[in-house]
Amino acid sequence: xxxxxxxxxxxxxxxxxxxxxxxxxxxxxxxxxxxxxxxxxxxxxxxxxxxxxxxxxxxxxxxxxxxxxxxxxxxxxxxxxxxxxxxxxxxxxxxxxxxxxxxxxxxxxxxxxxxxxxxxxxxxxxxxxxxxxxxxxxxxxxxxxxxxxxxxxx
Amino acid sequence: xxxxxxxxxxxxxxxxxxxxxxxxxxxxxxxxxxxxxxxxxxxxxxxxxxxxxxxxxxxxxxxxxxxxxxxxxxxxxxxxxxxxxxxxxxxxxxxxxxxxxxxxxxxxxxxxxxxxxxxxxxx
Numbered sequence: 122x123x124x125x126x127x128x129x130x131x132x133x134x135x136x137x138x139x140x141x142x143x144x145x146x147x148x149x150x151x152x153x154x155x156x157x158x159x160x161x162x163x164x165x166x167x168x169x170x171x172x173x174x175x176x177x178x179x180x181x182x183x184x185x186x187x188x189x190x191x192x193x194x195x196x197x198x199x200x201x202x203x204x205x206x207x208x209x210x211x212x213x214x215x216x217x218x219x220x221x222x223x224x225x226x227x228x229x230x231x232x233x234x235x236x237x238x239x240x241x242x243x244x245x246x247x248x249x250x251x252x253x254x255x256x257x258x259x260x261x262x263x264x265x266x267x268x269x270x271x272x273x274x275x
Numbered sequence: 276x277x278x279x280x281x282x283x284x285x286x287x288x289x290x291x292x293x294x295x296x297x298x299x300x301x302x303x304x305x306x307x308x309x310x311x312x313x314x315x316x317x318x319x320x321x322x323x324x325x326x327x328x329x330x331x332x333x334x335x336x337x338x339x340x341x342x343x344x345x346x347x348x349x350x351x352x353x354x355x356x357x358x359x360x361x362x363x364x365x366x367x368x369x370x371x372x373x374x375x376x377x378x379x380x381x382x383x384x385x386x387x388x389x390x391x392x393x394x395x396x397x398x
Contacts, residue, residue, distance in 0.1 A: 140303030164334070164365045171301055171336045221374045227348065229341030232373050236337055239372045 128156060129196040134189045135174075137182040137207075142174035142192065149194050149203070156196065158259060165240035166201060166257050172233035173205045173253055181207025181251055200242070202256045211249035281309040284316070290392050291322040292385060300335040310342040314349060323355035326388040330361040340375060347379060356380075356395075358388040 129152050135141040149170065153163050174190060182188035188208040195202045220231040237244050241255045283294040293316070300306060316322045327343075343359075350357040360382040362370065370376040382388040 140301075143301075143303070161365065167334065168336070168369070171334075175301075175336065175338065226374060226378060227344055229344050230337075232337040232340060235373065236369065 125198050127195055127197055128152075130194060132191070132193045134191050137178045137184050137186060137188050137190060139175075139178065139184075141178065142171075142190065145192050146170050146174065149201075152194075152196055153201065156198070158201075162257060162260050166203070169237045169241045169244075169255055169257075170203055170205075172237050173203070173255065176233050177205050177207035177209075180212070181209035183209065185209075198259070200256055200258045202254065204252065204254045206252040209251050211247075211251040213250060214246055279312050279315075281305065282312050282316075287326075287389055288393075290324040290326055290389060291316060291320075292326045292328060292389075294328045294330070295332050298331055298333050300332060300339040306336075306338055306342060309339075310345070313342070313346050317346070317349050317353055317355065321353075323350075323353060324392055325350060325355065325357040326382075326385060326392075327357065327359045328361050328385050328388075329359060329363070329366065330385075332366060333363060335366060335369070337373075340369070340373065344375070344378065356392070358382050358391060360385050360388040 131145070131148060133145040133148075135145060146167070150163060150167055153166065158166075174192065177190040178184060182190065185208075190208075191204075191206040193204040214234070217234055218225050218231065220226070220228065220235055225231060234244075237253070237255060240257075242258045244253055244255045246253050281296055283296060285292045285294070293313070295309070297305060297309070300309065316325065347357055358380045361384050362381060367376070367381070370379070370381065380391075382391060
């Protein structure tokens with residue numbers, strides 16, 4: 122991982138309502154497109170982002186209108202980092218069963234974290250379990266273009 | 276249901292072919308409506324042979340997978356059959372990672388799914 126200048130970042134706070142994260146998700150995806158990330162990388166990031174935000178709203182904040190979800194995204198030429206924090210009590214990762222176990226395969230829930238791990242380069246929860254940091258390294262098939270401009274972040 | 280908003284329904288013989296109107300099936304109100312329409316096909320319209328065609332779907336979340344699992348259980352509970360088809364490779368990878376490719380009957384395309392229903396009927 123090279124020490125390259127950060128191209129873009131954003132910080133957003135959304136309410137704990139289903140669908141509330143859609144605008145900021147699209148904002149992040151648009152930046153990836155602008156920096157010419159490949160479709161597969163974008164799909165992976167989109168899915169992990171969708172799962173993490175849904176988890177924060179549904180499981181972290183339990184749809185409590187008094188609680189928010191904090192989303193931060195940092196973009197470098199070779200990687201993207203997404204941090205998502207809820208205002209809930211947290212959870213223990215060890216309490217989440219493997220959804221591919223035969224006794225869990227027909228459960229309608231419990232696959233979000235597995236998908237986040239599978240599609241991002243790395244994910245890490247804080248000790249409390251109410252904040253996750255996910256990173257995706259740009260794949261070789263998704264080379265940055267020459268002379269790309271740094272985009273003003275906010 | 277007089278009109279399906281999230282689905283396009285076609286009948287091919289005694290098989291109901293379902294196409295999704297939304298290209299993204301994610302965790303929000305639309306997925307609740309989608310699930311209601313799918314369950315309506317079974318519970319009210321009494322369809323017993325379903326093909327879900329994912330050709331128009333380029334993104335779905337784990338909550339969508341959850342609705343499909345619930346639908347699969349309902350279909351089996353009604354002694355029906357359901358096949359999925361035309362799933363894009365990136366989406367299919369989600370089924371493989373979660374091992375749901377073993378739970379669902381997934382076919383390459385609609386013709387394949389319909390042929391499988393026909394073959395089963397002739398046995």
